[in-house]
Amino acid sequence: MVVGEDPETSAMAxxxxxxxxYRLTERLGAGGMGAVWAGRDTxxxxxxxxxxxxxxxxxxxxxxxxxxxxxxxxxxxPAVVTVHDVVVEDGHPWIxxxxxxxxxxxxxxxxxxxxxxxxxxxxxxxxxxxxxxAHARGVLHRDVxxxxxxxxxxxxxxxTDFGIAxxxxxEALTRSGEFVGSLAYTAPERMGGQRPxxxxxxWSLGVLLYEMVEGGSxxxxxxxxxxxxxxxxxEVPPLRRAxxxxxxxxxxxAKDPTARPTTRTVTExxxxxxxxxxxxxxxxxxxxxxxxxxxxxxxxxxxxxxxxPPAVDRFGxxxxxxxxxxxxxxxxxxxxxxxxxxxxxxxxxxxxxxxEVPAGWRHHGENAHAQYIYTSGEYELIVVPGRxxxxxxxxxxxxxxxxxxxxxxxxxxxxxxxxxxLRTLEVDGHTSAEGQFTWQHGEVLQRYVRNRVMNIxxxxxxxxxxxxxxxxxxxxxxxDHVVKxxxxxx
Numbered sequence: 001m002v003v004g005e006d007p008e009t010s011a012m013a014x015x016x017x018x019x020x021x022y023r024l025t026e027r028l029g030a031g032g033m034g035a036v037w038a039g040r041d042t043x044x045x046x047x048x049x050x051x052x053x054x055x056x057x058x059x060x061x062x063x064x065x066x067x068x069x070x071x072x073x074x075x076x077x078p079a080v081v082t083v084h085d086v087v088v089e090d091g092h093p094w095i096x097x098x099x100x101x102x103x104x105x106x107x108x109x110x111x112x113x114x115x116x117x118x119x120x121x122x123x124x125x126x127x128x129x130x131x132x133x134a135h136a137r138g139v140l141h142r143d144v145x146x147x148x149x150x151x152x153x154x155x156x157x158x159x160t161d162f163g164i165a166x167x168x169x170x171e172a173l174t175r176s177g178e179f180v181g182s183l184a185y186t187a188p189e190r191m192g193g194q195r196p197x198x199x200x201x202x203w204s205l206g207v208l209l210y211e212m213v214e215g216g217s218x219x220x221x222x223x224x225x226x227x228x229x230x231x232x233x234x235e236v237p238p239l240r241r242a243x244x245x246x247x248x249x250x251x252x253x254a255k256d257p258t259a260r261p262t263t264r265t266v267t268e269x270x271x272x273x274x275x276x277x278x279x280x281x282x283x284x285x286x287x288x289x290x291x292x293x294x295x296x297x298x299x300x301x302x303x304x305x306x307x308x309p310p311a312v313d314r315f316g317x318x319x320x321x322x323x324x325x326x327x328x329x330x331x332x333x334x335x336x337x338x339x340x341x342x343x344x345x346x347x348x349x350x351x352x353x354x355x356e357v358p359a360g361w362r363h364h365g366e367n368a369h370a371q372y373i374y375t376s377g378e379y380e381l382i383v384v385p386g387r388x389x390x391x392x393x394x395x396x397x398x399x400x401x402x403x404x405x406x407x408x409x410x411x412x413x414x415x416x417x418x419x420x421x422l423r424t425l426e427v428d429g430h431t432s433a434e435g436q437f438t439w440q441h442g443e444v445l446q447r448y449v450r451n452r453v454m455n456i457x458x459x460x461x462x463x464x465x466x467x468x469x470x471x472x473x474x475x476x477x478x479x480d481h482v483v484k485x486x487x488x489x490x
Contacts, residue, residue: 018094019087047099065093071165074137079130081160100158106146114215117245121273124209126157132263135198140166144204145185183227184220189257199257206252213242237410244273352385356485379467386459397433397453407464411437431455448472450479
């Protein structure tokens with residue numbers, strides 16, 4: 001058979017034998033390095049997957065696919081694809097592997113979007129255990145990404161494609177200065193030319209977890225240069241859906257590889273989330289670790305709750321519509337509604353300000369970035385009472401809002417966004433700037449944001465109300481009420 005000839009268009013379709021025993025039936029997928037075929041081992045009557053490499057004898061592709069087979073064969077673990085055989089036919093290499101019925105994690109994310117935290121933790125746990133087994137055998141995967149994680153029947157998770165793996169004791173396949181891997185999932189130290197270590201695979205696992213829970217890649221940009229720059233220098237975008245998984249994701253995405261947790265620690269943390277039988281609140285130890293890890297992440301809103309409270313009117317307009325969602329314990333006791341609060345709201349008195357928020361919302365207190373956060377389901381309110389001094393930035397609050405405000409960084413980092421209604425105004429003797437922002441990922445409009453920054457006695461106060469783009473009116477009602485009731489306290 002000629003290298004590259006397609007059995008599907010050949011007269012031998014369904015009859016083509018590789019190595020005299022592996023009958024190919026259909027192509028399951030293809031990429032730049034080769035293709036994967038469904039087949040059957042005619043000797044033992046077993047289903048197999050057969051991976052061909054677009055390479056010829058003596059070329060670098062042959063050694064790469066042979067190394068893939070050796071790397072996977074070294075690791076005996078249920079979550080690592082099993083290699084049955086390697087065939088070199090007419091100088092053309094083929095790997096014969098177990099057939100995993102199911103789909104890739106990439107395909108599932110493309111179809112379903114973000115996954116529930118417990119499911120993401122379960123998948124991440126299996127990948128972490130596979131990596132632990134590989135690292136114990138001196139194998140670094142170096143290409144952990146959704147396309148290389150297979151979701152099989154019965155909930156099985158399989159890490160596959162060890163094509164660019166590093167094997168301890170073997171000569172590197174790549175020359176000095178040459179890079180292989182998937183940029184958006186590659187650890188910053190690898191891009192910087194450092195020797196890969198287990199921590200580099202764990203970074204990739206952190207990106208994988210982020211994408212599963214948040215529904216998008218944290219570092220992928222529209223160009224190769226942009227992606228590399230984001231991995232090397234950009235802070236982790238805010239975690240808006242992650243609650244129980246926030247500490248492990250934030251820790252894994254530390255730029256410094258020595259600051260990342262060990263595989264054993266990651267495994268324990270993921271197991272806690274994956275096996276929880278009730279909505280998981282981070283332990284006190286995890287909350288303590290989170291405070292440390294937050295210091296390394298710009299607006300790492302890791303503690304945000306996205307669990308909807310009991311059916312209450314979120315915006316003071318009557319009973320909530322739709323089925324009653326289940327409640328999760330609040331991180332701390334919510335302040336009791338003030339007798340003077342507007343119906344459906346409660347008066348919140350913090351050390352630096354007071355305002356009214358919808359009754360029943362979760363109160364998260366002040367985080368490491370001087371943000372007070374209140375949430376209900378997909379709705380969120382962020383209050384920043386004078387964190388930044390006007391003199392340290394610019395007298396033009398519109399410029400601060402557009403270019404410097406930390407709370408709008410996700411908008412600036414998104415693939416596409418719009419801003420409208422931008423204006424400056426004078427209210428109660430102080431200057432303000434406000435605007436409306438819409439975040440979009442791909443073709444899907446996701447978030448609608450109302451934002452105001454205010455110069456109050458030389459400090460910048462920030463109010464951010466956000467929610468589903470399809471529910472702009474509800475977000476606007478929340479924003480208008482918060483703006484009307486916000487009062488700094490001296």
